Amino acid sequence: MNNSTFEKLQYNELKEIVKTYCVSGLGKKLIDQLEPSSNMKAVKNRLNETTEARAILDAEGHVPFLGVSNIESIIQKLEKGLILDPSDLISISDFLRGCRRIKKFMQEKVFFAPILASYANSMSEFVKVEDEINFSIKGNSVDSAASKELKRIRNNIEAVEGKIKDRLNKFLNNSANKTYIQDFFISKKDDRYTIPIKASFKKQVPGAIIEVSSKGSTVFIEPNTVTKLNSELASLKAEEAMEEYQILATLAGMILENIYEININMELISQYDMVFAKAKFSKQIGGVEPKLNDFGYIKLVQCKHPLLTGEVVPLNFEIGESYRSLIITGPNAGGKTIVLKTIGLLTLATMSGFHIIGDKETEIAVFEKIFVDIGDNQSIENALSTFSSHMKNLSDIMRVSNNNTLLLFDEIGSGTEPNEGAALAISILEEFYLMGCITVATTHYGEIKRFSEMHSDFMNAAMRFNSETLEPMYRLIIGKSGESNALWISKKMNIHENILQRAKEYMENKEYRLEKVNESAIRKPKIVKVKAEERVNYQKGDRVKLLDLDNVGIVYKEIDQYFNLVVFYNGELIEVNEKRITLELKAAELYPDGYDLDSLFVEYATRKLERDIERGSKKALRKIQKEIRNNRE
Structure with missing residues (x-):
C-alpha cells in the first residue's frame, strides 16, 4: 500500500466520513492511524468487531458513551508532574465513570458480541477515585468540605469579609463623607476592598490609594479603618490557596497511582469508539460483512x-x-x-x-x-x-x-x-x-x-x-x-452509409482500397504564380513585420515552394506566408559583415528540441526520424 493508492481510490475520504461517527477524539485518532491490513486473521477480527457492534446497535439503538472524552493531554500533564486544576479532575472523573458504564453495558452483551464483551474484562473500575474527586470538586472548584482546614479557613475569610463590608458601609452612610464619594458602592480592586472617591478629595480621605480610574477622575481608596482587616484577609487567602493545592495534589496522586490501568482503559475506550463508529456507518449505508x-x-x-x-x-x-x-x-x-x-x-x-x-x-x-x-x-x-x-x-x-x-x-x-x-x-x-x-x-x-x-x-x-x-x-x-461506438455516433451524425460500411470492413481486416483516382476527373486548382520582381527576396536574419500579430520577428528559414517562411517570434519558430509579412530591415543593415546569424537561433532550436524530446513530443520524434532518413539517403 502507498499514499498514492489511498488518494486515487479515495480511501482517506472514506475514513473522514467514518470518523464523523466517533463520539470522542480517542476514536478519531485511531481512525486517522488506521490502514488496511494484509493479515487475514487481523482483517477477519476487524470485520467481526464491526459486525458485533452493528448487532448491538440494531438491538439497543445506542451505546452509553456519555462523559467519555479524550483525556490524553490531561494524563500527559499529570505524568510531567503538573498539578491538575479542578476542571481537569472533573474530566477524569467523567471519563472513569463512562468507562464503568461501558464495561457494565458490554459485559451484558456477551450473547450479541462475545469478542467485544471480552475486551471489557480488561477494563478497570475506579469508584474510590471517582468519589474522592466528586466529593472534593464541585462547580469546577475545590469544595469547602474537601478538608476541615479548608472549611475553617473559608469560615474565617467569610467573617473578615463581613467585618470589612460593615465598616465600609458605615463610611458610605456617613453624611460627612458624601462630598468625597464618587459612587456609593464597595469596589474590590486587587483583592482589596475600596471606596470610589473623587480625585479632587483624595487627600481628605485617610487611606491607601489602590487604583486610579482611566480618566483620572476617580481614585479607589482603602480607608485606614479596614487596612488591617484587608491584610488579614490577604493572609487567609494565601492559606486557602495552599490548602487547595494540597487537596488537588492528593487527588492527582491517587490518579497517578492508577495511571497504568487508566491508560489501558483509554486504549479500550478508543477501540470501542472506533468500532462503533464503523458500525454506525454500516447501519447508515446498510452495509454487510463480505x-x-x-x-x-x-x-x-x-x-x-x-x-x-x-x-x-x-x-x-x-x-x-x-x-x-x-x-x-x-x-x-x-x-x-x-x-x-x-x-x-x-x-x-x-x-x-x-x-x-x-x-x-x-x-x-x-x-x-x-x-x-x-x-x-x-x-x-x-x-x-x-x-x-x-x-x-x-x-x-x-x-x-x-x-x-x-x-x-x-x-x-x-x-x-x-x-x-x-x-x-x-x-x-x-x-x-x-x-x-x-x-x-x-x-x-x-x-x-x-x-x-x-x-x-x-x-x-x-x-x-x-x-x-x-x-x-x-x-x-x-x-x-x-462495441465500436464511433460508428454508431457517426451514423447519428449522418455520415454516409458507404463510408461507415468501408470503415467496418477496415476494422475487420487491413485490406485498404488503394486504387488511384483518374486524374482527368480531378479539377485542379489554378495556381497563380507571383512574379519574381513583385516578391521580396527574404533572407535569414531579415527583420519583418507580422501583419496578423502587429509585431516584428526575424527570418529563420527562407521562402519555400509554397511561399512560406519560418520566422523567429516571441521565443518560438512559426511558419507564415509571405503575404502575411512585410520587410522592415534587411539583415545586412542589422548585423556587421561576417556575423554568425545561426547564433540567433541554434541555441533556441536545440534547447526546444531537447525539451520536446524530454516530454515525449511526437513532432520532435518525427523530426529526428526524418533527419535520420535524410542522412541515410
Whole structure:
C-alpha cells in the first residue's frame, strides 16, 4: 500500500466520513492511524468487531458513551508532574465513570458480541477515585468540605469579609463623607476592598490609594479603618490557596497511582469508539460483512461505491478463479474508471474492517499490496509527458509487486502511438500475469481486446452503452468486448452509409482500397504564380513585420515552394506566408559583415528540441526520424 493508492481510490475520504461517527477524539485518532491490513486473521477480527457492534446497535439503538472524552493531554500533564486544576479532575472523573458504564453495558452483551464483551474484562473500575474527586470538586472548584482546614479557613475569610463590608458601609452612610464619594458602592480592586472617591478629595480621605480610574477622575481608596482587616484577609487567602493545592495534589496522586490501568482503559475506550463508529456507518449505508479469502478471488454482487450518492447502478464483478486478468472496454464517461475505483475501495475498506454496500454473497480477497494507475500524473517540475509518467508509475509498481498483489490500470498504454501503445500494454499485462498478480485494466485498444480473447487466463468485459440514445448504462458485462461506438455516433451524425460500411470492413481486416483516382476527373486548382520582381527576396536574419500579430520577428528559414517562411517570434519558430509579412530591415543593415546569424537561433532550436524530446513530443520524434532518413539517403 502507498499514499498514492489511498488518494486515487479515495480511501482517506472514506475514513473522514467514518470518523464523523466517533463520539470522542480517542476514536478519531485511531481512525486517522488506521490502514488496511494484509493479515487475514487481523482483517477477519476487524470485520467481526464491526459486525458485533452493528448487532448491538440494531438491538439497543445506542451505546452509553456519555462523559467519555479524550483525556490524553490531561494524563500527559499529570505524568510531567503538573498539578491538575479542578476542571481537569472533573474530566477524569467523567471519563472513569463512562468507562464503568461501558464495561457494565458490554459485559451484558456477551450473547450479541462475545469478542467485544471480552475486551471489557480488561477494563478497570475506579469508584474510590471517582468519589474522592466528586466529593472534593464541585462547580469546577475545590469544595469547602474537601478538608476541615479548608472549611475553617473559608469560615474565617467569610467573617473578615463581613467585618470589612460593615465598616465600609458605615463610611458610605456617613453624611460627612458624601462630598468625597464618587459612587456609593464597595469596589474590590486587587483583592482589596475600596471606596470610589473623587480625585479632587483624595487627600481628605485617610487611606491607601489602590487604583486610579482611566480618566483620572476617580481614585479607589482603602480607608485606614479596614487596612488591617484587608491584610488579614490577604493572609487567609494565601492559606486557602495552599490548602487547595494540597487537596488537588492528593487527588492527582491517587490518579497517578492508577495511571497504568487508566491508560489501558483509554486504549479500550478508543477501540470501542472506533468500532462503533464503523458500525454506525454500516447501519447508515446498510452495509454487510463480505466473505474473505487469501487467494486473490473477488466476487462483487450488487455492490456500490460507498462515496457515490443518488441513483447508483450496482456492480457485479468477478475475477481470480477462472481468469486472473480482466480487460474492460467501453466509451469515455461510460463508468470504466468508477468500476476500478469501486473494486479498489471496497477491497481497502474490507481490509480496514468496514462493512460494504452489497449482497452477502460478496467475497473479497485480502491482498498484500494494492496499486493503481488512474488519471494523469504529469509533472510540470520534471517535464515528463503523460505517457512517460504512466510508464514510470508502472515501472515502480512492477518493481515491488508479487503474487499477492491487486493491480488496477486505467487506459493502459494510452498517450502514445496506438500500435506501440497497444503492444507495450499487452507486454506489461503479460508480465504482471506471469508474476501472479490479479489485474483489472481498461482500454480503448482493439489489439488488447484481441489478446485477451486469445489468452485463456484473460477475460474481456464491456460497459453497456445504449446505441440508440448514445448514453452510457454504467453496467459491466463480463465475457464481452465493447462495441465500436464511433460508428454508431457517426451514423447519428449522418455520415454516409458507404463510408461507415468501408470503415467496418477496415476494422475487420487491413485490406485498404488503394486504387488511384483518374486524374482527368480531378479539377485542379489554378495556381497563380507571383512574379519574381513583385516578391521580396527574404533572407535569414531579415527583420519583418507580422501583419496578423502587429509585431516584428526575424527570418529563420527562407521562402519555400509554397511561399512560406519560418520566422523567429516571441521565443518560438512559426511558419507564415509571405503575404502575411512585410520587410522592415534587411539583415545586412542589422548585423556587421561576417556575423554568425545561426547564433540567433541554434541555441533556441536545440534547447526546444531537447525539451520536446524530454516530454515525449511526437513532432520532435518525427523530426529526428526524418533527419535520420535524410542522412541515410
